[in-house]
Amino acid sequence: MDYDRMIETARTFYAALAQSNTKEWWDDHRETYDTILKPSAEALLHDITPLLAKRTGVKIEEKLFRPNRDVRFSKDKTPYKTHIHMMWTMKTGGRQEPVFFFGVSPDYVTVGGGLKTFDKAVLDDWRKMVDLDGDRIGEIIAALVKKGFVLDEPDLKRVPQPYAADHPLAEHLKRKGMVARRSLGLGPIPEAIMVAFDALAPFNTMLADIAEG
Numbered sequence: 001m002d003y004d005r006m007i008e009t010a011r012t013f014y015a016a017l018a019q020s021n022t023k024e025w026w027d028d029h030r031e032t033y034d035t036i037l038k039p040s041a042e043a044l045l046h047d048i049t050p051l052l053a054k055r056t057g058v059k060i061e062e063k064l065f066r067p068n069r070d071v072r073f074s075k076d077k078t079p080y081k082t083h084i085h086m087m088w089t090m091k092t093g094g095r096q097e098p099v100f101f102f103g104v105s106p107d108y109v110t111v112g113g114g115l116k117t118f119d120k121a122v123l124d125d126w127r128k129m130v131d132l133d134g135d136r137i138g139e140i141i142a143a144l145v146k147k148g149f150v151l152d153e154p155d156l157k158r159v160p161q162p163y164a165a166d167h168p169l170a171e172h173l174k175r176k177g178m179v180a181r182r183s184l185g186l187g188p189i190p191e192a193i194m195v196a197f198d199a200l201a202p203f204n205t206m207l208a209d210i211a212e213g
Contacts, residue, residue: 003189006040014082015106021078059091094212098204111196112181149180
């Protein structure tokens with residue numbers, strides 16, 4: 001499968017869609033999605049899944065996100081997403097299950113992973129672990145950042161009670177989820193994606209252990 005072609009086609013396709021995000025445009029151009037983008041994305045999902053299962057030691061569930069936007073509660077009524085995203089979920093059986101993801105838009109080709117929003121019980125345990133085992137968690141996150149990953153901004157402005165405002169990992173105590181992402185590195189696909197996912201694996205495993213309960 002020519003995944004480089006998929007990425008190039010996706011960036012061109014979604015750039016044009018962003019200029020005319022209508023059902024009429026989609027209907028006129030959907031052959032590109034149906035014959036190139038969707039089949040390539042599904043093939044990539046299938047290629048990565050066994051590699052991730054071997055790397056993480058757990059079952060992996062794959063997902064290609066649908067092209068339509070859910071506009072029911074949005075002021076933006078444009079009908080289609082201007083990107084193609086796919087996701088691999090670690091089926092750990094825990095309270096929450098970390099994911100790996102890959103996406104292409106006119107502006108980015110990105111890889112990442114984590115848990116976007118902690119459930120309340122998982123959030124409580126996350127904060128406890130940051131406080132009690134901060135050195136290990138800090139090392140895992142620092143290793144990820146050293147490899148070019150960027151964490152989403154903290155959700156809170158202040159460190160939550162009962163933790164000290166000057167806690168050495170105050171930034172992570174202010175998070176309500178943990179997601180790390182970076183631009184896709186150089187190299188053939190899916191190998192380049194797996195290089196990124198290999199770097200993310202300890203991070204996601206740490207989150208899976210906390211979410212296990």
